[in-house]
Amino acid sequence: MPVDTLIWLLPLPPLLAFFAIMLFTHRRNGLSHGLAIGAVTLSWLGSLVVFWRALQAQDLAEHPWGAQLNWIPTGNTWLQIGTQVDPLTVVTLFFVAWTILMIFIYSVGYHNYGQPRGALDRPGLPPQGAEIQDGHGHRHRVPSVEPMYARFFALISLFAFAMYLLVVSDNLLTLYIGWEVMGLCSYLLIGFWYARESARNAAVKAFLTTRVGDVFMLLGLAALYTLTGSLNYRAILGNPQILEVLATTASPIAGVSWAALIGLLLFAGTVGKSAQFPLHIWLPDAMEGPTPVSAMIHAATMVSAGVYLMIRFFPLLAAGWLPGQPLTLPMTAMAAIGAFTALFAATIGLVQRDIKRVLAYSTISQLGYMIAALGIGAYVAATFHLVTHAFFKALLFLASGSVIHGMEHGVYHSGEHLDAQDMLNMGGLRHKMPWTFWTFLAGGLSLAGFPLVTAGFWSKDEILASAFESNLLVFIVLGVAALLTAFYTMRQITLVFLGKPRSAAAAHAHESRPVMLVPLVVLAVFAMAAGWVGVPHYFPVLGGQLPNWFGAFVGSMLGHEGELGHAVFTPTPLMVSIVASLGGLFLGWWVYRTQQDRLQDVLARPLGGLYRLLEHKYYVDEFYQAVFIRPALWVAEVFFYRWLDLGLIDGILHGLARVGVAVGNLFREVIDRPVINGAGDALAEGTRDVGVRLRVLQPGRLQVYLLLALVAVILIGLAFFYYVGMV
Amino acid sequence: MSFPILSAIVLTPLLAGLILLCLPAERRDWVRRIALAASVLVLGLSFWLYLDYDTGVGGYQFIERHPWLPDLGISYALGVDGFSLPMVLLGALVLFSGVLVSWNVEERPREFFAFMMFLATSILGVFVSLDLFLLFFFFEIAVFPKYLMIVLWGYPKTRDYGGMKLTLYLFIGSMLALVGALALYFNSGLRTFDLLALEKAGFPVAFQRFWFPFVFLGFAILGGIFPFHSWAPDGHVAAPTAISMLLAGVEMKVGAFAALRVGIMLLPEGAAFWSPLILALATINVVYGAAIAMVQTDFKYVIGFSSVSHMGLVLIGFASLNREGLMGAGLQMFSHGVMTALFFAIVGMVYDRAHTRDIPALGGLVRVMPWAAIGFIIAGLVSMGMPGFSGFIAEFPVFLGAWQRAPWVAVIAVLGIIITSAYILLVVRRVFFGDMPVALEERVGDVSRKDKGVIFLLSAIMILLGWFPSLLTPLVESGVRHILALVGGA
16 A cells, blocks of 8 residues: 555544444444554554654655545635644654554443442443352452443544544644643543533633634644635745744734744744743643543543644744854743743652552643743754653553543442542552552652653653753753652652552552463563663763664754764763752652651642642732633623623613613603694594504614614714714 | 526526415425425535635636626626635535425425525525625525524414514614615715625725614624524524524625625724624623523523524624634634524424424433534534634634733624533533433434434534634635725734
8 A cells, every 4th residue: 555545544443433433333342442453453553554664765745645635625726634644753653553542442441341330330430339149159349331422432432533633634724633632531531421520611611721722723734824824834844945034024013023923923822832931721630531531531632632733833933043153032032931841740740649640740840841842942852752751651651541440440349438539548569569569650750750661761861961052051951850850759759659558448449361361461561661762872881782773863864964963072060960869769768768647648748838828829820810811701601791781881771772662752742642643532542443453563663773873874974974074 | 708606506596486485386396396405405515616716816706796786886796705605615515404304394495495595595696695685685585484484384373473573673774774785875976786896996985984874783783792682582583494594694684794795895094983883782782692592491492592692792793893803703603604504404403303393391301312412512612712613713713802902892793602611512412311201201302314314414524614614714805805805903
């Protein structure tokens, strides 16, 4: 099959699976997940073929593969939808294909396929467990199958379609379509257990917050299309003249070029989608969704799409910039927001007790790393971290889902009422769940950047090295964030797996089924090994032993002059990287090894007010509520609706009506009665009868209204005549 | 001479209405069947029209022309172009859906269906008229069925007020438009009401600038332009379900369409001169309507104000006076018509079963009426401009066009997108999810099979159009080409 056709076909199988499940098989669980997994397996296979072919291709960056299709005709230019595969697409496709497939397989176990139905289960609530009787007549409570099992697979299939579409797209329009469809799936899947109020609220919050970013992005699209007449990547980004013109023409905003303005607008879309400050608030709440959703949408793929957009549009964001020169405005914004978010989210992550929320803040923080890296021009490093992060963060989420499952198992056994996601209720799980422990450890160490053996180390080190060269402030902020990351990671590992169980449920936790463990192992391999493809050639001892394939492959996207890599080795960033990682890990273990209390974190008392500030996430939600949401509602409700609409606009109408009635009465008193009434009583008598009968049909004042309308029209007409006459 | 398909489309409902009025009142079955047959016939003919229209040739097709009052230059002239054809299709669709959801009207069904048919004739007539006088004639006769249906079958608490307000605004608009139309007639020196002739009349610029607001605003009032929009929510809410569907779904398009055809197409210089003001008013429409929709507690008022907001996008598209804007406006008229008809149909279904439209008193309806919930969500996604649904392919070009004309319009109007998402999601969350109040438990049941048919039909059209915009875009584009030739836009 020609590779162009194959690329078209990548997104389609999951879409077909979505429709097939929704329309035909939604009552049959096994068939539904078979269809969904079969579909993403096809896409996965196709992606690997594309990947394999791309490895052998010459000059893929210069001559990407692709095909076009006309979709919305807009006159002479067509808004085309099409596909394009270049090195960036290839590496993105690689991690997307693997994580999606693994998460699909994992979902079978996570939603308890093959278990009995629970008596209390109903759609919209997580399964509550079922009672079964074994051969000896003992009653056990066991996990029950998810009531909306098939629907879950339908929705994640639709999501997979949108993600593939986004990745293979060759233009902003198709990217935006995939982007929005993913947003919709995210909304539907966060609110999957819609009978829980928290899930409903989280879903709405996620959708609306990302929408704020999306509308800026839409404006960016409109501006770009107006200026260039196209939304195609190659037509815009592959054309140095267009970039040059955009970078040198002033936009309506003083001192900002069009390239910078469009860059900022697109970046606003990323801020929403990749949950960067100040639009980060939705992602932690999004943990209300089932864990595979958190792993896929809110860690590996959808939130990565925001970073992908920035990487894709790097030539525009950096238009007019050369390494060593002052950063462009969008780059400065990215460096500032990215670095700030990396640190900000890491501090909140320190005090979270929910196992998934720690990971959520960690995701925000790591995405901030990538954005910051891109902001300082570290194109390859940002892409590298995007790939490694997708693997180890998906792994961590899936492993945490396995932990929660194990804890729920324990809860069924012990009958306690406790939050199965609260890490303070756990402890000592390494004995009960060894597979989960070792894979979680792999992911955690990778996240913490444990030197040499983890993928996260290589990508993070590269970002730190670039930052050290170009911007010391960014370097310091990211370095501190790296320390905090290692700290909260080890805190999590210590609280969950080490020490002794702090609840009966934890003592009776149970390892998950193989269908959940196999994806963990596969992802753990990537979380460890994915870094070896990008070992920089200057690295002591190891450098040059392995070819820096990633750097060369992705770096070719920037053309020949764009080799932004740093050629010389400097020991400082490497030392910082290693010290932050090992130091943070040690501290995390050292502080939490003594945690015994199930109610309070050991740091809560020593940190006091600071702890509470972090616990309340710096009161950002409360701030938005007070500053944006309540005033907006007030304006809508009181100003627009009560004052303007009901008060002024309707008031004028009602006032006119009242004047009309008064005038009518006046006519009647002054002219009608004395003059005309006298003339013909008989006629008046007849008229009144008709009038009374009309009154039944029409409540009376219509004629008056109409008369008034005529008067108003004449008055407006006269005023208008003078106005235009003067123009 | 070929078969006069346009006359057949316009006159079928009229004929059916007259037949209905001649039937004995107690023959309910016959009444419903005749109404359904007439609407199916109209729908079928419209679909045939859609298939038979040659987009390669473009321009006005299926033209019929008979002298009516030759001394005054008035003729019975019909024809459709790429812009009006989707409107005819929309009118036929909503009529058909309206008949189905009104199947169980208890109160005087004979008159109900007859008036509905008269309204349909008036609506379809405006879309296919090629004569200014004829267009006005059709435009005006709508007032009788509209007013009577609201006052007689409407929501008892507000029907008198709503009906009166709607009629009043319509008359104010008509008078403005009529004055303008007469000015066109006398000034052209052609002594004709023929729209095609008037298009080429070449009115002086000063004349165009002066008279454009009369004509445009006069018609646009029925399109819900700010600050003359307030008839719309009150009127929609007061009307019975099928009439809300027709009013918001099609009548508002009649206003916008006439404003385009008579205002912009006959007085293009005037349109260019006044477009900043129209853009400003329409932008207010978008944001203001959405903001008010967000704080409504009456389910039906939410949708009523959302129509005000969405019609703003149509007007923005018109006033952009460029290819993208006009394309978007044409698509948005169709898309919004289908969407809002579905919205009102579902609101009606909910009200018929729950006997309340108070949002806090509703909840958890997804469990008992899943079809209604899914239909509402689909319509909601259309109104948010979600890709994969018709709203996206309509709103996206509108924003492109607006940015080209005046970026600030796009910047402010996108706020409408956020607010729209907010009110749609909040309503979905409260009405269809959440906990069902105990009071509703026993009395709310699932929707009927005919209701499901309507939900399926309208949803399917919006999804189909979202995936395959080329079902409609070549058609609309051929209409836009003609308009652009008149306004001289790029």
